Amino acid sequence: MRVIDKRPKVSRRGFLGAGGASLIALSVLPGGMIVAADQSWAVTAKTLKPETFATLVQMSRDIYPHDRLNDGYYAKAVQVFDEAAAKSDDSKAMFEDGVAGLNAAAADAHGVSYAQVGWEEERVAILHSMEKSPFFQAVRGGLITGIYNNPEVWPLFGYEGESASKGGYINRGFDDIDWLDQV
Amino acid sequence: MATFDLSDDSVVVVIGSGAGGGTVGAELALKGVKTVILEAGSRHEIPDFINDEWGSFGQLAWLDKRTTSGDWRVATDFSGLPAWIVKAVGGSTTHWAGASLRFQEHEFKVGTTYGDVPGANLLDWPIDLKEMEPWYAQAEDRMGVTRTNDIPGLPGNNNFKVMKKGADKLGYKECHTGRMAINSQPRDGRGPCQQIGFCFQGCKSGAKWSTLYVEIPKGEATGNLEVRPNCQVLKVEHDASGKVTGVVYADKDGNQHAQKARVVCVAGNSIESPRLLLNSASSMFPDGLANSSGQVGRNYMRHMTGSVYAIFDKPVNMYRGTTMAGIIQDESRNDPSRGFVGGYEMETLSLGLPFMSAFLNPGAWGREFTTAMDMYDHMAGMWLVGEDMPQEKNGVTLHPTEKDQFGLPVPNVHFDDHPNDVAMRNHAYRQGAAVYDAVGAVRTFPTPPYPSTHNLGTNRMSEKASDGVVNRWGQTHDIANLFISDGSQFTTGAAENPTLTIVALALRQADHIASEMAKGTL
Numbered sequence: 001m002r003v004i005d006k007r008p009k010v011s012r013r014g015f016l017g018a019g020g021a022s023l024i025a026l027s028v029l030p031g032g033m034i035v036a037a038d039q040s041w042a043v044t045a046k047t048l049k050p051e052t053f054a055t056l057v058q059m060s061r062d063i064y065p066h067d068r069l070n071d072g073y074y075a076k077a078v079q080v081f082d083e084a085a086a087k088s089d090d091s092k093a094m095f096e097d098g099v100a101g102l103n104a105a106a107a108d109a110h111g112v113s114y115a116q117v118g119w120e121e122e123r124v125a126i127l128h129s130m131e132k133s134p135f136f137q138a139v140r141g142g143l144i145t146g147i148y149n150n151p152e153v154w155p156l157f158g159y160e161g162e163s164a165s166k167g168g169y170i171n172r173g174f175d176d177i178d179w180l181d182q183v
Numbered sequence: 184m185a186t187f188d189l190s191d192d193s194v195v196v197v198i199g200s201g202a203g204g205g206t207v208g209a210e211l212a213l214k215g216v217k218t219v220i221l222e223a224g225s226r227h228e229i230p231d232f233i234n235d236e237w238g239s240f241g242q243l244a245w246l247d248k249r250t251t252s253g254d255w256r257v258a259t260d261f262s263g264l265p266a267w268i269v270k271a272v273g274g275s276t277t278h279w280a281g282a283s284l285r286f287q288e289h290e291f292k293v294g295t296t297y298g299d300v301p302g303a304n305l306l307d308w309p310i311d312l313k314e315m316e317p318w319y320a321q322a323e324d325r326m327g328v329t330r331t332n333d334i335p336g337l338p339g340n341n342n343f344k345v346m347k348k349g350a351d352k353l354g355y356k357e358c359h360t361g362r363m364a365i366n367s368q369p370r371d372g373r374g375p376c377q378q379i380g381f382c383f384q385g386c387k388s389g390a391k392w393s394t395l396y397v398e399i400p401k402g403e404a405t406g407n408l409e410v411r412p413n414c415q416v417l418k419v420e421h422d423a424s425g426k427v428t429g430v431v432y433a434d435k436d437g438n439q440h441a442q443k444a445r446v447v448c449v450a451g452n453s454i455e456s457p458r459l460l461l462n463s464a465s466s467m468f469p470d471g472l473a474n475s476s477g478q479v480g481r482n483y484m485r486h487m488t489g490s491v492y493a494i495f496d497k498p499v500n501m502y503r504g505t506t507m508a509g510i511i512q513d514e515s516r517n518d519p520s521r522g523f524v525g526g527y528e529m530e531t532l533s534l535g536l537p538f539m540s541a542f543l544n545p546g547a548w549g550r551e552f553t554t555a556m557d558m559y560d561h562m563a564g565m566w567l568v569g570e571d572m573p574q575e576k577n578g579v580t581l582h583p584t585e586k587d588q589f590g591l592p593v594p595n596v597h598f599d600d601h602p603n604d605v606a607m608r609n610h611a612y613r614q615g616a617a618v619y620d621a622v623g624a625v626r627t628f629p630t631p632p633y634p635s636t637h638n639l640g641t642n643r644m645s646e647k648a649s650d651g652v653v654n655r656w657g658q659t660h661d662i663a664n665l666f667i668s669d670g671s672q673f674t675t676g677a678a679e680n681p682t683l684t685i686v687a688l689a690l691r692q693a694d695h696i697a698s699e700m701a702k703g704t705l
Contacts, residue, residue: 001500063548064552065553140546148556154536157536158498160503162234164234168378174504175340175341176500177500180345180348180622183622
């Protein structure tokens with residue numbers, strides 16, 4: 001049967017000169033650019049504090065952890081929150097205060113900021129404690145489209161998206177399952 | 184295409200252009216009756232449809248403000264979206280999957296068949312299967328339903344093949360690719376299904392029947408039908424004798440117009456139809472039009488629904504091809520020994536990745552959820568749809584404070600599951616999982632109901648005027664020239680997808696209206 005190649009395409013953008021405040025796998029450079037530890041991608045926080053943006057990236061991965069998605073996809077989703085913050089002071093305050101709350105909870109429990117807590121399980125425990133908050137729900141709800149409605153991630157899950165312009169699947173494997181005889 | 188004057192009081196005005204309104208309007212025109220269809224939504228033709236779940240949702244879905252209450256999970260998960268239905272010419276026949284099943288004989292007579300079910304407001308329909316059979320046959324022919332009229336079934340896709348394998352292993356006998364209003368071969372000027380896989384987003388090949396491009400153009404070609412899109416009816420008006428005289432509607436710019444009418448047919452789906460009757464209250468009809476029974480807006484049904492998705496160790500790619508690609512009908516019988524009355528159908532369903540993330544388990548997060556999504560291409564899925572119990576307290580009411588863009592109260596949709604609905608859903612979840620377990624599923628998911636696609640019963644049909652809103656013709660008991668032409672006239676919901684029955688009732692109603700008009704009795 002026709003299967004989709006789910007391997008990510010390598011496209012290193014090569015940002016040199018890291019060395020800002022280090023979170024887990026991200027660095028915040030002076031000037032607000034957030035760079036992946038492997039320098040494969042970078043974004044700039046426009047309205048939110050860069051540290052807030054970077055923490056939201058970690059939080060997003062902890063809410064919807066997909067080990068085959070690099071942080072760049074989560075950063076793209078967080079850009080939507082950054083844009084919302086640009087349009088509304090209330091929204092900006094919600095994200096800034098929410099991240100401050102995450103960091104305070106992490107400091108209480110582990111003596112470090114949220115993104116520096118080493119185990120996902122421990123970060124997730126902090127998220128569970130604030131699961132009902134409007135902040136958490138806004139982030140979680142936004143990620144449903146921010147992550148899963150990004151056409152760039154669809155091939156990584158084996159989803160092919162639009163098909164009418166390709167003639168549908170009538171000649172492209174709508175009935176090509178080949179393992180049922182072995183069941 | 185015809186155009187009729189606002190002051191022309193010889194026209195039949197049909198409110199809504201979906202399975203009910205689009206069919207009754209086109210059929211009246213074919214019978215020579217001057218007809219105006221007022222449609223709240225825009226006219227998007229086939230080339231406008233988008234193979235993109237959220238993009239299409241934004242284009243087609245009815246997104247005007249609505250509120251929810253009750254213990255159904257939709258009220259929590261999608262509090263402002265009780266129903267996933269369409270605001271566009273063609274109504275929800277742009278979005279529907281195409282399943283076209285006749286009711287079973289007993290499903291017209293559940294008041295008698297099921298007996299006293301505590302909390303359920305059960306009633307026999309005033310019509311029966313025998314009376315409906317010729318109308319079903321006519322509807323199946325018009326819609327080109329597979330496995331009727333010598334039309335072959337659709338080929339089975341990957342999702343169906345998994346279901347069929349499991350059904351065979353479990354010993355189910357009635358599993359096939361369905362009775363679908365989707366062309367399996369060229370018919371009626373439309374081509375066959377291309378297995379595109381975006382049935383819910385508007386069929387890009389036109390293989391699926393829709394009033395938008397099948398019935399309405401035929402009606403328009405007669406010169407007797409005018410369709411006015413972007414015209415939302417706000418009120419049905421009446422005279423001192425209690426007969427309706429026309430409607431007031433708002434056009435796309437919000438300007439209000441009054442269209443006169445000889446007869447008015449309401450077909451705005453089971454939320455907007457009762458809302459319109461309630462919003463049309465007057466000093467003569469203080470509880471709303473046609474509401475002497477107090478049943479307008481009550482007995483709201485949405486079918487017992489749920490889904491089962493399953494993950495296998497090998498790929499399925501269920502999203503390829505017809506969304507509803509096959510059915511198991513063995514559980515649709517009435518067999519109270521299972522712990523509930525009524526029955527349910529099991530029908531394949533697939534969602535694209537964007538909607539799967541929103542609907543697999545709304546609100547869920549963390550690795551339990553993401554490890555499921557990681558296996559998206561290894562998933563198979565089915566929808567469970569069965570008869571739910573009408574309950575008087577379930578229904579559509581006018582919100583006490585919230586108003587829409589025209590200043591009218593928005594509808595609140597209240598729904599509590601009946602214990603029979605819960606027992607049936609739990610049985611269906613178990614059987615659905617068993618089908619996939621038999622094929623070697625490594626994980627199954629009892630997915631909760633989506634926002635309602637089958638909205639029924641809020642202007643129900645009854646023999647006696649005290650029990651319901653309309654008579655055997657869909658004519659309101661109280662007002663002779665006011666008809667209900669959509670699924671809100673369903674007395675009870677049956678296990679089957681409702682569109683074929685809505686179309687059959689609409690054809691029968693159009694025939695009745697035309698003959699009564701010819702006799703001068705309407």
